Amino acid sequence: MAIRVQLDRLLAERRMSLTELADRVGVTVANLSILKTGKARAVRFSTLEALCRELDCQPGDLLAFEPGPANPFPED
Amino acid sequence: MGFKPSLKRLIGAPRHVPLVPSAGISGWSLPARLLRIIIDTAFMASVCLTVLFAIVSVVAIFLPLNSFSITIDDGANARQMPLTRTLVLFVMAVVTTYFAGTVAILHYLRLLFRTLLAGDPFQPANILRLRLIGAALAFVTLLGWGARMLVAQHLAVGAIDTPGIGELITPAFAIIITFTLAELFREGARLRRETELTI
Numbered sequence: 001m002a003i004r005v006q007l008d009r010l011l012a013e014r015r016m017s018l019t020e021l022a023d024r025v026g027v028t029v030a031n032l033s034i035l036k037t038g039k040a041r042a043v044r045f046s047t048l049e050a051l052c053r054e055l056d057c058q059p060g061d062l063l064a065f066e067p068g069p070a071n072p073f074p075e076d
Numbered sequence: 077m078g079f080k081p082s083l084k085r086l087i088g089a090p091r092h093v094p095l096v097p098s099a100g101i102s103g104w105s106l107p108a109r110l111l112r113i114i115i116d117t118a119f120m121a122s123v124c125l126t127v128l129f130a131i132v133s134v135v136a137i138f139l140p141l142n143s144f145s146i147t148i149d150d151g152a153n154a155r156q157m158p159l160t161r162t163l164v165l166f167v168m169a170v171v172t173t174y175f176a177g178t179v180a181i182l183h184y185l186r187l188l189f190r191t192l193l194a195g196d197p198f199q200p201a202n203i204l205r206l207r208l209i210g211a212a213l214a215f216v217t218l219l220g221w222g223a224r225m226l227v228a229q230h231l232a233v234g235a236i237d238t239p240g241i242g243e244l245i246t247p248a249f250a251i252i253i254t255f256t257l258a259e260l261f262r263e264g265a266r267l268r269r270e271t272e273l274t275i
């Protein structure tokens with residue numbers, strides 16, 4: 001995906017597990033995993049806000065743009 | 077993701093739906109309850125009629141038809157015409173196929189309706205179900221119309237009126253609406269997936 005979620009790097013830097021982050025943010029581990037693996041279609045501002053708050057970062061630290069195919073999911 | 081409904085899911089028995097409103101929707105509405113009763117009743121009636129006509133079709137193969145005839149009354153005068161085995165078997169085969177098509181339509185409608193009652197109608201499988209309903213509607217409509225045309229013009233001239241092309245207009249609308257609904261469901265399923273993948 002052109003937009004990459006750098007959750008792995010941020011979690012490693014903060015030595016935090018995905019489960020712990022999920023507990024703090026109030027999102028299920030499954031959903032956070034979807035976000036981490038780049039399968040998510042969209043991120044709510046409320047989720048982004050919670051992630052930035054818990055990871056003590058800016059949205060720009062969490063998201064990165066990489067040139068490439070925009071949407072790996074063909075339409076149904 | 078690509079849409080690949082499994083055949084088992086498509087033609088399998090309807091999922092069990094409890095007789096109490098599901099958590100998916102806030103109680104079944106009166107039209108929903110009535111529709112469910114109508115669809116289930118019509119399905120059972122269609123199955124019974126299909127089996128009945130299939131049995132009659134088989135019996136008609138061995139039934140002596142010498143003593144049977146049909147009366148053709150064109151208003152001015154009436155005449156007798158022998159009942160041929162070809163005519164009987166053709167009509168019985170058409171009627172049986174017609175009701176079998178109706179069974180298929182109602183079966184897919186039941187499966188579709190159960191997903192609605194379960195509160196999850198925008199499934200990819202329902203798109204194919206609606207398309208199959210549309211195709212089956214087109215098939216039974218053309219079958220009935222074509223068979224009547226064949227009987228009226230070749231097999232028993234004068235016995236029944238020749239069907240007009242105008243009779244196909246209303247079924248054509250039903251078929252178009254069904255295919256349109258399938259496209260609406262396709263968009264609904266896509267939007268549902270979008271929502272599912274919004275974190």
